[in-house]
Amino acid sequence: MTDVARAAGVSPMTVSYTYNQPQRVSAESRAKVLDAARDLGYAGPDPSARSLRYGATRTLGVVLGEHLTYAFDDPQAVLFLAGVAEVCADRGYGLLIVPTGTGEEDRDWVVAAAVDAYVVWTTTDDDPVLAAARDTRRRVVVHSGPARPGTTVIGIDNRAAARAAGAEVFAGARHPAVLSFPVDRRRETFVRSGIDPASVAYPVTRDRLAGYRDAAVDLGIDWSEVPIGVCRTNDDGEARAVMRELLDVAPGIDAVAAMGDRLALAALREAPGRLRVVGWDDSEIARDHDLTTVAQSLREQGAACATAALGDPAPDHRDSWRLVRRASTS
Amino acid sequence: MTDVARAAGVSPMTVSYTYNQPQRVSAESRAKVLDAARDLGYAGPDPSARSLRYGATRTLGVVLGEHLTYAFDDPQAVLFLAGVAEVCADRGYGLLIVPTGTGEEDRDWVVAAAVDAYVVWTTTDDDPVLAAARDTRRRVVVHSGPARPGTTVIGIDNRAAARAAGAEVFAGARHPAVLSFPVDRRRETFVRSGIDPASVAYPVTRDRLAGYRDAAVDLGIDWSEVPIGVCRTNDDGEARAVMRELLDVAPGIDAVAAMGDRLALAALREAPGRLRVVGWDDSEIARDHDLTTVAQSLREQGAACATAALGDPAPDHRDSWRLVRRASTS
DNA sequence: TGCGCATTGTGTAACGCTACACAGATATCA
């Protein structure tokens, strides 16, 4: 900038004003500055220096638990991101995806990223990244939990929604089962009965499991007898394998409460015609296959998280869910 | 940092070393520094100042043409992003999604974003954002074009692939048609015959259209007679409407060369049983519906773009496509 | 005992920018 100023025969401040408050500078000086800048290949104020001086980066950080790329494999996460992106675009904020999932360095990354605030995609209770984000004194908004002092949580009441969905799918069932997301960071695939929700590390999974148990208990079903298939991801192939395993253990299964539409569909495909099924998220496949499902707008929740992270009031979306009843439970 | 140094009774440099080269500092000093930092709520070196001093941000920028959120609506763009994200995560780079699509400010954003290099998702020839990115002297890698001096282009040879796909779908057809992506930034939906590929602003669309024309010409088909339906997005509902319009104009259509699997499927649904169809991308729906399609890995291409943007050699992927023949053209 | 070497701490000098306060020139008005 000093060089440009010299070449243009003005002071550095004039150059600065040329870029930041052009009307503050005479047309003549402005032209001289821009000419000099072009000749010298100066593209405008350096972003880092500007942020340093300004005291803010005008960038929002998004932390996606697990490996970064999972985010893009999960259509729900993508919808959420779209909502966040929308708000960022509207406000002129950049959106920085913070790389995590590499282990011990995660903490450093979260601390060292040039962002003003964080939106954290739902993670485990013990996620060190979450603690790190909060420790940096930036505003932190977490989607769906875990709840912590100093962080805002936005997301639906998964337990209440699961209870409603469970009531719907388990009604009249004699051999109910559950298809669940992972219960801890190890992300193992297995089948077991009566998993205690309290032992689950992911708040979303925990709440949904608790809601399904609530529904079972309401109907007089013995939770400890309910087989639960845990899938590593919201993926078809694996879910079908887990469903087969469930059917091995309990061939009489006649109702499956799944935590995702894909899981629900996989269940349906493995035991067509004799199953009541609910899914989650009301995605395209749920509509295509007439699946009863818990509808929620991840996109709106993403937008709300971003809005809150940027310091404006936003709805917490606790009640932004709706049980969509379709053929799969009738 | 100065405050921490004072509180710990050491120099600022010792504090700096504590964070950046802990082993350079005695265990005793380190402990004093960390204690003081905790007491004062100091979370570590300021990222902006660090970038300023260091001269690089260790962040990769991604520019997605059109409105930012489109990126997340297009599954292909998401796959591409996943590839970019993967490389960033591996290298410890942040991934900054630059907001564009807001008009004149786009340029400013691209110039002012704190990134070391850019990956640009394919856009129009005249996109000012592309020029802006290059003007900032950062390394710029563009996916699929437009090609420009000073930028690297990575992507498949869309024309050659379209020619192969066109040859497959048009073979023996008497009334071929095309379902195309938008031809310019206005993104209008319409039907017209014999659109000149040279008039198309998006390189990807242009090349695919040119390839389809090549195939038509090879088979002795008069291109000016081939009706082309232009869809605004790779979306089902709209594509079906355009397909109906095509059938109005030319009821005898017996072959449709589409530019996306969704478009192909929409065509098939509007005229079931009597259509040869090809799609593009070999997505899940193509496999589900036995659609002939041009397979390519957007994910790998995203990774290659990121690698190249970070300064390492990467394959250009020109030949990373493959015509997958299925029932829809037999 | 003296020499080189490793270890640990410190001061200096930027990195590139802009808020602020001020100065000079010109225009406006009673």
Added chain:
DNA sequence: TGATATCTGTGTAGCGTTACACAATGCGCA
């Protein structure tokens, strides 16, 4: 004509950090 407002340009003083060079200390070894 003098007082006042407006426009335009400039210098100062950091924003928070770290590369580098140097100083002080202690240690091993001939």
